[in-house]
Amino acid sequence: MPEIFLDNLKKSYGSVEVLHGIDLEMEHAEFTVLVGPSGCGKSTTLRMIAGLETVSSGEIYIDNKPVSKLEPKERDLAMVFQDYALYPHMNVEKNMSFALRLEKRPKKEIKRKVQEVAEIVGLSEYLHRKPAELSGGQRQRVAMGRALTRDSSTFLFDEPLSNLDAKLRTQMRAELAMMRQRVRKNMIYVTHDQIEAMTLADRIVVMHGGYIQQQGTPEQLFKKPANKFVAGFLGTPPMNFMPASLQRSGDDVYLSGKGFDLLCDGFTLDRLSQARSDHILLGVRPCDLDYQPDAATNAALDIDVVLSEYIGAQSVLIGDCGGQKIMVELKSDTPIALGERLRFSVDLKDLHFFNPEDDRAIG
Amino acid sequence: MSTSTSFNRLTPYVFLAPAVIIMALALLYPLGYMMYGSFREWDPSQAMGESTFVGLKNYITLWNDPNFRESTLVTLKFAVSVVTVEMFIGVGLALMLDRNLRGMSLLRTLFILPMMIAPVVVGLIWRYMYHPTLGIFNRGLKGVGLESVDWLGQHALLSVIIADIWQWTPFIFILALAALQSLPRSALEASRIDGATGWQQIIHIKLPLMMPVLIVTCLLRLIDAFKVLEVILVMTEGGPGLSTEILALRISRTATEFRELGVAAAMSNYLLMLLLFITVLMLIYNRIMEHRAAKANRMIEEAH
Ligand SMILES: Nc1ncnc2c1ncn2[C@@H]1O[C@H](COP(=O)(O)OP(=O)(O)OP(=O)(O)O)[C@@H](O)[C@H]1O
Numbered sequence: 001m002p003e004i005f006l007d008n009l010k011k012s013y014g015s016v017e018v019l020h021g022i023d024l025e026m027e028h029a030e031f032t033v034l035v036g037p038s039g040c041g042k043s044t045t046l047r048m049i050a051g052l053e054t055v056s057s058g059e060i061y062i063d064n065k066p067v068s069k070l071e072p073k074e075r076d077l078a079m080v081f082q083d084y085a086l087y088p089h090m091n092v093e094k095n096m097s098f099a100l101r102l103e104k105r106p107k108k109e110i111k112r113k114v115q116e117v118a119e120i121v122g123l124s125e126y127l128h129r130k131p132a133e134l135s136g137g138q139r140q141r142v143a144m145g146r147a148l149t150r151d152s153s154t155f156l157f158d159e160p161l162s163n164l165d166a167k168l169r170t171q172m173r174a175e176l177a178m179m180r181q182r183v184r185k186n187m188i189y190v191t192h193d194q195i196e197a198m199t200l201a202d203r204i205v206v207m208h209g210g211y212i213q214q215q216g217t218p219e220q221l222f223k224k225p226a227n228k229f230v231a232g233f234l235g236t237p238p239m240n241f242m243p244a245s246l247q248r249s250g251d252d253v254y255l256s257g258k259g260f261d262l263l264c265d266g267f268t269l270d271r272l273s274q275a276r277s278d279h280i281l282l283g284v285r286p287c288d289l290d291y292q293p294d295a296a297t298n299a300a301l302d303i304d305v306v307l308s309e310y311i312g313a314q315s316v317l318i319g320d321c322g323g324q325k326i327m328v329e330l331k332s333d334t335p336i337a338l339g340e341r342l343r344f345s346v347d348l349k350d351l352h353f354f355n356p357e358d359d360r361a362i363g
Numbered sequence: 364m365s366t367s368t369s370f371n372r373l374t375p376y377v378f379l380a381p382a383v384i385i386m387a388l389a390l391l392y393p394l395g396y397m398m399y400g401s402f403r404e405w406d407p408s409q410a411m412g413e414s415t416f417v418g419l420k421n422y423i424t425l426w427n428d429p430n431f432r433e434s435t436l437v438t439l440k441f442a443v444s445v446v447t448v449e450m451f452i453g454v455g456l457a458l459m460l461d462r463n464l465r466g467m468s469l470l471r472t473l474f475i476l477p478m479m480i481a482p483v484v485v486g487l488i489w490r491y492m493y494h495p496t497l498g499i500f501n502r503g504l505k506g507v508g509l510e511s512v513d514w515l516g517q518h519a520l521l522s523v524i525i526a527d528i529w530q531w532t533p534f535i536f537i538l539a540l541a542a543l544q545s546l547p548r549s550a551l552e553a554s555r556i557d558g559a560t561g562w563q564q565i566i567h568i569k570l571p572l573m574m575p576v577l578i579v580t581c582l583l584r585l586i587d588a589f590k591v592l593e594v595i596l597v598m599t600e601g602g603p604g605l606s607t608e609i610l611a612l613r614i615s616r617t618a619t620e621f622r623e624l625g626v627a628a629a630m631s632n633y634l635l636m637l638l639l640f641i642t643v644l645m646l647i648y649n650r651i652m653e654h655r656a657a658k659a660n661r662m663i664e665e666a667h
């Protein structure tokens with residue numbers, strides 16, 4: 001039985017509905033990551049689970065108990081707020097120990113716990129500073145530390161690492177991943193960062209416009225996105241989309257669009273048999289295009305190089321294929337020149353197909 | 364080069380000068396006039412120049428005057444008790460009414476009404492309500508079969524204190540409410556998650572964060588309470604005896620009835636000094652607290 005269960009959860013502010021029925025099941029001790037573009041309702045969902053927003057309709061179950069009418073403190077959870085929400089008049093130590101002090105834990109235990117957590121979040125030297133005397137990233141770490149001192153059964157994180165520099169973020173991410181193995185707790189985590197989502201999540205939930213678009217393991221979502229939005233949202237650089245249509249010539253069937261004619265094999269035709277019409281939207285990830293000058297025309301795309309962005313070992317090539325922008329990942333040492341036409345082979349297995357009317361995945 | 368920099372440094376003062384001069388004249392002239400007058404024996408019919416210089420005589424006379432002492436004591440009792448009670452009720456009400464329920468804004472407006480009534484009118488209303496036979500209080504007591512109370516006779520000070528509380532609690536109420544509503548919402552939410560009950564939120568989060576506003580409010584009310592005049596003048600005229608003769612009333616009577624402007628001025632100066640003393644005390648207290656916190660921080664950080 002799931003530990004946390006959202007049943008057709010809706011939220012309206014006045015007459016505006018911002019969440020349109022969220023159904024979500026989280027197993028015990030699962031790390032769930034909510035991702036989605038800004039304003040899609042991630043924080044609202046989290047705040048409803050926490051009990052800080054009222055539930056307009058639907059129900060939240062924790063441990064099979066309906067909790068939507070309970071006070072936050074009766075739900076046994078800790079939370080890291082997107083805007084930190086530190087207590088301005090308390091120093092770091094007091095901030096982190098507030099909950100423990102309310103519980104009247106022994107002083108020694110509180111002190112030990114705070115020091116332990118301060119070590120993890122790297123704030124041992126700042127325990128006596130007030131929030132106003134800290135940088136944004138340090139404040140965020142206090143917020144994180146305040147949640148980690150608790151041993152609640154559920155942890156809610158609202159973009160807890162968004163303000164840290166790249167190095168610290170990687171470090172904290174690793175800490176979190178380790179902590180997650182050590183303490184088996186329910187964790188719900190909101191982030192914009194794909195790497196965070198992919199590395200930490202047992203389950204990723206992609207939200208958009210107040211709806212859940214798809215949920216599943218990172219691998220499921222990456223390999224089999226349910227619709228165009230999820231396909232385009234996960235993965236950097238994002239998936240390329242090109243309109244295509246099925247053309248029959250003799251016994252052969254071609255997937256053709258501007259600048260390409262791909263010969264379909266039996267497996268692909270099987271997948272495409274579910275398409276509602278001959279017009280489909282074709283999706284291909286930049287990493288699935290292979291630079292192969294001598295590939296056959298009917299298994300490759302010809303791309304004119306417009307721009308090359310160097311990002312280390314890999315470069316991202318922005319090219320033009322039959323008048324459409326397309327992105328390709330390429331080893332940086334490949335000798336290429338701007339304006340040159342290059343041939344990239346595609347494996348039909350790596351293609352994603354979408355229905356152009358409703359953007360749903362086919363096959 | 365050097366002249367231009369020194370000119371640059373002077374520029375702000377040049378711009379400030381007119382404002383400073385006007386302030387000095389407007390603020391300091393009356394004050395200086397009062398100071399000067401307090402060292403003279405001065406009848407209202409005389410021009411200041413015709414009065415005779417008596418040195419500290421006015422101050423010394425007052426110091427040894429039991430009536431003045433009594434009056435000071437009454438003022439202190441009055442000010443301290445009204446401000447204490449008003450702070451408790453005002454802040455308490457604000458904490459209670461800081462919710463977004465329907466009709467709350469109407470209720471809040473009703474609460475501030477007493478403050479909008481002219482003090483003389485307040486005095487008249489309460490005098491009538493305290494009337495031994497016609498007043499609402501005694502009629503109410505009689506209605507439930509209790510003895511009537513001689514409000515403005517035996518319990519004069521208590522009665523004027525109650526009237527003042529009625530009039531000025533709203534002042535503290537609105538300032539406290541404003542302070543409450545500007546508190547960081549998210550910190551309060553965090554405290555709910557951290558398991559704080561309503562009381563614990565008030566004690567650990569709301570009150571400490573409101574403190575700077577509350578201190579200033581308290582100071583303003585205290586200063587005002589020491590100078591209260593009209594309500595008491597109308598209700599009791601300082602009586603019976605000297606039981607409600609607060610300093611402001613005594614000053615006004617000394618100037619008008621006893622025609623001793625010098626003594627009245629000296630009395631005002633005593634009051635001024637008392638208020639200055641309280642203000643400075645509060646500022647120093649504030650400073651010490653800040654200083655102590657900063658010092659503790661430094662020490663701990665150095666130890667690291
Ligand atoms: N108090 C409110 N009143 C009205 N609308 C609100 C309120 N709070 C949030 N919304 C709306 O609800 C929607 C979801 O907001 P939410 O804060 O959940 O977004 P989010 O996914 O957390 O975005 P971000 O990634 O930028 O934090 C937004 O369109 C927002 O405008």
Ligand SMILES: [Mg+2]
Binds near residue numbers: 082
């Ligand atoms: Mg958010």
